[in-house]
Amino acid sequence: MDSRTYIGRVRGLGSAKHGGEHWLKQRLTAIGNILLTTWLVVSLLLMPNFDQATLAQWLAQPTVAVPMILMIVNIFSHARLGLQVLIEDYVHDEGLKFGAMALLNFYVVASAVFGIFVVAKLAFTGASA
Amino acid sequence: MKDAEIMAKNPNRPLSPHLQVYRWSPQMAISIFHRATGFILATVGMVTLLWWLSAIGGGAESYATFQKYVVSAGESATGFETAVNWFFRLLGLAVTFSFFQHLASGIRHLVLDIGAGYELKANRTWASAAFIAAFFATAFVVLFVASRFLGV
Numbered sequence A: 001m002d003s004r005t006y007i008g009r010v011r012g013l014g015s016a017k018h019g020g021e022h023w024l025k026q027r028l029t030a031i032g033n034i035l036l037t038t039w040l041v042v043s044l045l046l047m048p049n050f051d052q053a054t055l056a057q058w059l060a061q062p063t064v065a066v067p068m069i070l071m072i073v074n075i076f077s078h079a080r081l082g083l084q085v086l087i088e089d090y091v092h093d094e095g096l097k098f099g100a101m102a103l104l105n106f107y108v109v110a111s112a113v114f115g116i117f118v119v120a121k122l123a124f125t126g127a128s129a
Numbered sequence B: 001m002k003d004a005e006i007m008a009k010n011p012n013r014p015l016s017p018h019l020q021v022y023r024w025s026p027q028m029a030i031s032i033f034h035r036a037t038g039f040i041l042a043t044v045g046m047v048t049l050l051w052w053l054s055a056i057g058g059g060a061e062s063y064a065t066f067q068k069y070v071v072s073a074g075e076s077a078t079g080f081e082t083a084v085n086w087f088f089r090l091l092g093l094a095v096t097f098s099f100f101q102h103l104a105s106g107i108r109h110l111v112l113d114i115g116a117g118y119e120l121k122a123n124r125t126w127a128s129a130a131f132i133a134a135f136f137a138t139a140f141v142v143l144f145v146a147s148r149f150l151g152v
Helices: A008-010 A020-045 A054-058 A062-092 A095-123 B003-009 B026-058 B060-071 B079-113 B119-148
Strands: none
Touching: A020 A062, A020 B079, A054 A062, A054 A095, A054 B026, A062 A095, A062 B026, A062 B060, A095 B026, B026 B060, B026 B079, B026 B119, B060 B079, B079 B119
16 A cells, blocks of 8 residues: 555656656746746836946845846746756757756856846945946 | 658658648647747847846946947947847847747646636637737837837
């Protein structure tokens, strides 16, 4: 008799051996993206002007830098999950698939760290021209 | 045997039906558009976002470079700069439409995930609605940008 919970039986199944994890993460980051990008679009529409000085001051505020960093993490996670599916669907050679997945991970992690650093630097050292 | 060898042996073998044999419907188009727009956002969209953020962080001069290429090259621009500007504007339009299209069809996916909206008529209606919403949202942004930045 299998006394494991339902979720325990599902974990690790499926061709990807990850069960429903990828699917669920994609949905959760999708919901996060709806909230965070809506925040960005509304903020941009309400921006008084788009001079570099105004934008830098805006971005340096904690109430802007924090959601911006959250948005970067969330968008890049969601993109990683989505592009992973594209690679799995269209790249059939195992070696190429491994290489493409490695490149994808380099791309999203490096880009996200770069974006977070840019925002954090502005927030911590202040908006100087 | 590899796929290519099978194809070489019998080119007239029966194929499983694929995209080209079906009449296009909104439900079908929205599926492939979701993937294509996601790809555009994950490549052009995210790189532009990073360029914008780092241009803000980099100071007035680096922001002016971003603005010159992505927003408006200005009247003193060379022919080459104007061409690059138009290329980036087209990319910007593609990213804007992709954003709203991916958002609308993404929300549709979330609704489908809870088990709603599978009835034929409702499914078709919401697929079309997602395209229409994306079109009008894009048009709104284009008008906003044109009036705020380009003095049109």
